Amino acid sequence: xxxxxxxxxxxxxxxxxxxxxxxxxxxxxxxxxxxxxxxxxxxxxxxxxxxxxxxxxxxxxxxxxxxxxxxxxxxxxxxxxxxxxxxxxxxxxxxxxxxxxxxxxxxxxxxxxx
Amino acid sequence: xxxxxxxxxxxxxxxxxxxxxxxxxxxxxxxxxxxxxxxxxxxxxxxxxxxxxxxxxxxxxxxxxxxxxxxxxxxxxxxxxxxxxxxxxxxxxxxxxxxxxxxxxxxxxxxxx
Numbered sequence: 001x002x003x004x005x006x007x008x009x010x011x012x013x014x015x016x017x018x019x020x021x022x023x024x025x026x027x028x029x030x031x032x033x034x035x036x037x038x039x040x041x042x043x044x045x046x047x048x049x050x051x052x053x054x055x056x057x058x059x060x061x062x063x064x065x066x067x068x069x070x071x072x073x074x075x076x077x078x079x080x081x082x083x084x085x086x087x088x089x090x091x092x093x094x095x096x097x098x099x100x101x102x103x104x105x106x107x108x109x110x111x112x113x114x
Numbered sequence: 115x116x117x118x119x120x121x122x123x124x125x126x127x128x129x130x131x132x133x134x135x136x137x138x139x140x141x142x143x144x145x146x147x148x149x150x151x152x153x154x155x156x157x158x159x160x161x162x163x164x165x166x167x168x169x170x171x172x173x174x175x176x177x178x179x180x181x182x183x184x185x186x187x188x189x190x191x192x193x194x195x196x197x198x199x200x201x202x203x204x205x206x207x208x209x210x211x212x213x214x215x216x217x218x219x220x221x222x223x224x225x226x227x
Contacts, residue, residue: 036216043118043204043218044157087156102147102206102216103173104156 004088009109018075022088025069032091035073039084078112085109120205120219127195127226135190137205145208146188150201195226
């Protein structure tokens with residue numbers, strides 16, 4: 001199973017871009033990188049996912065290195081409401097059951113400060 | 115459209131008691147999951163289901179049983195609760211085979227004394 005490594009915590013000034021790194025050096029060619037976040041013990045919320053191309057949606061951008069061994073989630077203009085634990089996850093595919101299981105690590109606690 | 119609903123939201127059990135947590139989704143999703151989250155830690159997968167009538171073990175299945183008799187419901191059972199099962203339990207569901215976007219419930223806070 002491909003594992004991810006994230007910093008335990010990060011700070012970001014309100015209005016600035018928040019760049020959250022993730023290492024996944026053992027990722028396989030058909031595994032996707034997903035990002036979720038969890039705000040104050042609520043249920044996790046999907047943010048974005050990608051395979052090898054950079055992706056952008058209304059919430060964030062995902063930059064994946066060419067060798068796919070690391071990625072960065074970018075929140076372009078962080079607000080206080082973005083304070084949360086951010087999880088970088090590599091999708092593990094179970095071929096027998098034909099589905100993927102989301103396996104969470106420890107995540108990065110992002111503190112957005114005024 | 116309620117999404118994923120968990121029942122109950124809070125519960126206190128005595129050691130040895132049994133209970134069932136209910137997860138209901140109204141999005142016609144095929145895939146459903148049960149996770150537990152202990153203080154200061156990430157989520158750990160307990161059991162999951164890829165469709166009605168099917169279940170599979172996750173990372174930490176011991177002490178739990180599940181059933182998926184109806185597509186919209188996924189039940190998590192504790193036959194004999196232990197203090198080590200004190201945790202917050204989250205249910206999730208997804209449509210895509212690649213679990214593109216999983217929707218989570220708001221959690222059930224369970225305390226076993």
